Amino acid sequence: MAADKPTIRWGIIATGLIASWFAADISIPRPDAKANHIIQAIGSSSYDKGKKFAETHVPGKSPTIGTYEEVFANPEVDIVYIGTPHAFHKQNCLDAIKHGKHVLCEKAFALNAAEAREVFEAAAEKGVFVMEAMWTRFFPLVKSLQHLLHTDKVIGEVKRVFCDFGLQQDIPALPAGSRLKDPALGAGSLLDIGIYSLTWGLLGLGQQTEMPKIVASQHLVDGVDVASAVIVSFPQGQQGILTSTTFAKTPRSFCRIEGTKGAVVVEGFVASAPASYAVHLDGDEEPKKYEFERIGKGFYWEADAVAVDIAAGRKQSEVMPWAETIRVLSILDEVRRQGGARFPMEG
Numbered sequence: 001m002a003a004d005k006p007t008i009r010w011g012i013i014a015t016g017l018i019a020s021w022f023a024a025d026i027s028i029p030r031p032d033a034k035a036n037h038i039i040q041a042i043g044s045s046s047y048d049k050g051k052k053f054a055e056t057h058v059p060g061k062s063p064t065i066g067t068y069e070e071v072f073a074n075p076e077v078d079i080v081y082i083g084t085p086h087a088f089h090k091q092n093c094l095d096a097i098k099h100g101k102h103v104l105c106e107k108a109f110a111l112n113a114a115e116a117r118e119v120f121e122a123a124a125e126k127g128v129f130v131m132e133a134m135w136t137r138f139f140p141l142v143k144s145l146q147h148l149l150h151t152d153k154v155i156g157e158v159k160r161v162f163c164d165f166g167l168q169q170d171i172p173a174l175p176a177g178s179r180l181k182d183p184a185l186g187a188g189s190l191l192d193i194g195i196y197s198l199t200w201g202l203l204g205l206g207q208q209t210e211m212p213k214i215v216a217s218q219h220l221v222d223g224v225d226v227a228s229a230v231i232v233s234f235p236q237g238q239q240g241i242l243t244s245t246t247f248a249k250t251p252r253s254f255c256r257i258e259g260t261k262g263a264v265v266v267e268g269f270v271a272s273a274p275a276s277y278a279v280h281l282d283g284d285e286e287p288k289k290y291e292f293e294r295i296g297k298g299f300y301w302e303a304d305a306v307a308v309d310i311a312a313g314r315k316q317s318e319v320m321p322w323a324e325t326i327r328v329l330s331i332l333d334e335v336r337r338q339g340g341a342r343f344p345m346e347g
């Protein structure tokens, strides 16, 4: 373990898909890691699930297995990683914060902006670090793209971003308790995958912090949105045309950013770290391709950033600050207001 880097001890709550990806990824030895990551504790609804999770995804180590509450109360845990369904994020965050733990909570950070505000107020009062795990914002590809678009302005003024994310999930065929089907768990394509289209749209259009004008339409099946189409418009005329669906797997996902001098196409799956983007400048015969390598899936980029922020005493990330989580959720709130998707606990 490198002594010149911060060391952070994680408590992971939930043993589902994302928790398994996160645990495996931060355990990968990386020469360029910015932090040492220790998985200190696993919290689960079932001891057996926790034990199996540890054996499978944290092999050779012996994290403490317990309930969520035991993870929150564990003095050897610095930060709690929350990988539960959307509907539980607010309470899980509040419980962790109450025990003085830092928090990294999966996207979507909460069901709506009001819930997120409640969590950030609690974090500010307790003086702990909290961040939404919108890992996309930490990809080296995304950082490179933002620099190319907004610092070097290689394609001129960005005018439009098109982003679509489709995942084929046969929602009616899923079991009743699935987080993708049950509105009480925060189900719906918008919070699950539409949030990626929105993220690429906001990042592609620039660093605006204001709320855009929003026009949205959703298609609901049994109260769950299976398709969402959103147009965000900013005062200078920039527009994001941002869609998501669980009807079909759209061809490897898609993101195209158009400027006054050319366009950028992001190639690959926009929810996992894409491998490349291509810059098509007006008048050029061939696009210029920028390629990015990674090991594992790439969750360690956000985890490293969190560890570095905490070691520096910061309470928020500059890359995914509280105000941005609230802005994203406020946009999603408005999309659902226009589109009709409601969660039962919202009344």
Ligand SMILES: NC(=O)C1=CN([C@@H]2O[C@H](COP(=O)(O)OP(=O)(O)OC[C@H]3O[C@@H](n4cnc5c(N)ncnc54)[C@H](OP(=O)(O)O)[C@@H]3O)[C@@H](O)[C@H]2O)C=CC1
Binding pocket: 013, 014, 015, 016, 017, 018, 019, 043, 044, 045, 046, 049, 050, 083, 084, 085, 086, 088, 106, 107, 108, 133, 135, 177, 179, 185, 191, 192, 271
């Ligand atoms: N960043 C990314 O790429 C991804 C992010 N996500 C996000 O991660 C979160 C979880 O998604 P995912 O891992 O796919 O979900 P899963 O359904 O695979 O896992 C959720 C886990 O939460 C726990 N849980 C607690 N209460 C319930 C309940 N009532 N019903 C179901 N599970 C419960 C369970 O763990 P236990 O029983 O051990 O307590 C369960 O295994 C979501 O916010 C999602 O948007 C998901 C996939 C990818």
Ligand SMILES: O=C1OC[C@@H](O)[C@H](O)[C@H]1O
Binding pocket: 167, 192, 193, 271
């Ligand atoms: O964040 C996500 O990305 C990958 C998808 O499989 C998953 O449903 C979603 O939560």
